[in-house]
Amino acid sequence: MKPIVVIGTVAFDSVKTPFGNAPEVLGGSATFFAMAAGLFTKVKLVAIVGKDFPSRYIQVLEEREVDLEGLVRSNGDTFRWSGEYEDNMNVRHTLDTQLNVLEEFKAELPSSYRKAPYVFLANINPDLQLKVLKQLEKPKLICCDTMNLWIVNQRKDLEKVLKKVHMFIISEEEAQMLTQEHNIVKSAREILKLGSFSLIIKRGGYGAILFTQKKEIFAIPAFPLENVVDPTGAGDSFAGGFMGYLASQDRLGLGYVQKAMIHGNIVASFSVEGFSVDKLRSLTPIQIRSRLREFLRITHLSSPIA
């Protein structure tokens, strides 16, 4: 079992879905990732919050035993994001983004973080992702996410990041935006040319698919859910379950990557059943194993094809 360093956002989210409103709740890419990966291994968080960030939100991360040495507390206001989901939940509209303290963030790693073998560059300015990459001493697996804003406005920095990571984890819309290509196989092939990483494309309520430089593919459907309350953080929860499993096993072969994808899928399926990190907070290893067995039953043939 190896530790994971994550850099990303810790935020106030204000979310509106067909099932209700959640104003100023705990959110951010690093938060969801840490709450998910923390189910499998030790997570060391690098992020910044403002003076308005309440101790009860700090406690949520502490309950999961997340190492907060790298969490900077600044005098400004915490980063805020607000968004709204359409009825089908696969379509999201960002209503407002207030960077606040993110604009002064230096992304400096405490010395105790620098030798961490597993690193997740969660969605944040690629400039900050690059700063983190320069401070790493012994990375074994670096995974990276991004978002539409950086693809459009900071593509060069993003491409610099991609030269140095082992795994790139993005949504299908982001893949299309990066390549102007709707076909997922063609899009993946174009993206793989940007570095030597493997690629996981997340398809929201439809699952996820892996493409490697060796042309390996692994595709899984989403776990069929009856109660999707809030998809916010699903991608970071997927990445957290994915990397958490890999770091807990400390193995990186294709078979482990496949199993890690299924773990990520299962953790994400819980995450979207509540607002904020509510479901991740109460999630137990027994619940994960139970839904994982159910997932295998409903996606794998019970007997081979004759």
Added chain:
Amino acid sequence: MKPIVVIGTVAFDSVKTPFGNAPEVLGGSATFFAMAAGLFTKVKLVAIVGKDFPSRYIQVLEEREVDLEGLVRSNGDTFRWSGEYEDNMNVRHTLDTQLNVLEEFKAELPSSYRKAPYVFLANINPDLQLKVLKQLEKPKLICCDTMNLWIVNQRKDLEKVLKKVHMFIISEEEAQMLTQEHNIVKSAREILKLGSFSLIIKRGGYGAILFTQKKEIFAIPAFPLENVVDPTGAGDSFAGGFMGYLASQDRLGLGYVQKAMIHGNIVASFSVEGFSVDKLRSLTPIQIRSRLREFLRITHLSSPIA
């Protein structure tokens, strides 16, 4: 190996996709189904065409050894459909529909068809589907498809059909239209109340998912394709591969239904790689088995989760 009776349309399709135009090509729900199911077993077709229907299109069906005793040749014009696909290929717009000879179709089964154990009610007026149901003498498995038009305009007839079938195979959009519900699990549960059938919801480029009355679920992703040329007929090709496999095995347990779904998925993946039935026409059992093995490799764990 048991025969399948299919009732549906045989049509001239005019299709526009980002990859080109195909004017007045061979199409129709019964055509795609027969060309797909005919790869696995004997298909007996019930449909109507007009005096303008060329012998070269008849030959396509004859090459697959489809029984055409039930194909009525009328003096009117053949049914015509035209449609256009958006760039992402999951969104289709119908440009024109000309019923023509379909308006006089009686859907009478030749006596040699009536004892067929496997029956597919392909997309056609539910009134005609009901007429076929009344002529069956020994049905073992009746599967049924429909479309948005009948859901909106002939819902009562459609619901009568659903009381008498064993399997209902529709698209995700149709499921949402039937139930006004976006969540696929909730939507499926509502639809299952309309009869005692099992339900397969087709998700276009995202795969398919089975829901049974016993609350069994089986979900598969689509085969990742690089060259989707024309999705027309994908659903009927899926149904054809699905029922063709079941009729060839003459077994109906969940394990066989799972395998049939994968066969349907594979046959549909070939179908969309060309216009009209071009790819189905040249498809061989060896190609099917090869892609099927590839599909299992990219969707099934190579070793169990410890």
